[in-house]
Amino acid sequence: MAVKIRLARRGRKKAAQFDIVVADSRSPRDGRFIEKIGTYNPQTNPATINFDGDKAFDWIMKGAQPTDTVRAMLSYRGVLYRKHLQLGVIKGAISQDVADQRFTDWKEQKDAKIEGKRTSLGTAKEEARQQRLAAETKVNEARAEAQRAKQAALEAANAPAAPAAEGETTDAEASAETTEEAGA
Numbered sequence: 001m002a003v004k005i006r007l008a009r010r011g012r013k014k015a016a017q018f019d020i021v022v023a024d025s026r027s028p029r030d031g032r033f034i035e036k037i038g039t040y041n042p043q044t045n046p047a048t049i050n051f052d053g054d055k056a057f058d059w060i061m062k063g064a065q066p067t068d069t070v071r072a073m074l075s076y077r078g079v080l081y082r083k084h085l086q087l088g089v090i091k092g093a094i095s096q097d098v099a100d101q102r103f104t105d106w107k108e109q110k111d112a113k114i115e116g117k118r119t120s121l122g123t124a125k126e127e128a129r130q131q132r133l134a135a136e137t138k139v140n141e142a143r144a145e146a147q148r149a150k151q152a153a154l155e156a157a158n159a160p161a162a163p164a165a166e167g168e169t170t171d172a173e174a175s176a177e178t179t180e181e182a183g184a
Contacts, residue, residue: 002026005059005066005074007040008033017041020051020070022059035059040073046117049073057082078107 002025009030011017018040023033037059038051056079060066066074074080085099 003034003059003062003064005037005056005064005070007067007069015043017043020056020073022064025065045121046114049077051077053077053079053082057086061086078103078110081106 003022004025005020005022006029007018008021008023009016009018019036020038020040021033022035022037023031027033035055037055038049040050041048051073056074060074060079060083071080082103085094085103088094089096089099
């Protein structure tokens with residue numbers, strides 16, 4: 001019986017999520033499986049990959065063949081590197097302690113790299129949000145200034161001439177006074 005480590009689809013249309021399962025290669029994609037070892041969500045950035053590395057390692061060492069996508073995930077999480085180191089231990093090329101130390105060093109570097117990507121994506125997203133907010137504020141201020149100018153122009157057009165101070169006469173009042181004096 002050929003055993004595969006592969007993905008089984010679940011989730012609704014256009015929002016796929018996958019289970020990482022160990023199954024007989026003859027069973028259908030979403031059908032019967034031997035063991036579920038994890039989940040994969042490609043909708044997030046970076047993609048969320050959760051699986052039991054020890055179970056995956058055990059199945060790989062027993063001869064289970066991963067599909068191309070699952071092989072990439074196992075390589076990303078270090079299961080295939082761990083297999084490589086374990087084969088070196090079995091052949092006697094290195095000791096188990098050296099293999100474990102190499103794997104933990106690699107794992108720490110990989111986790112730091114993944115966390116760096118997460119934080120850079122988060123900061124890039126925040127910077128983009130701040131830029132959008134600043135641009136929106138600038139547009140709103142321009143609109144408000146245009147509205148104020150328009151309102152001032154309307155008030156200037158609709159407002160009657162300002163009344164003169166006491167003792168000063170406006171041109172209209174002065175002409176009216178002169179006509180009255182001339183007529184009298």
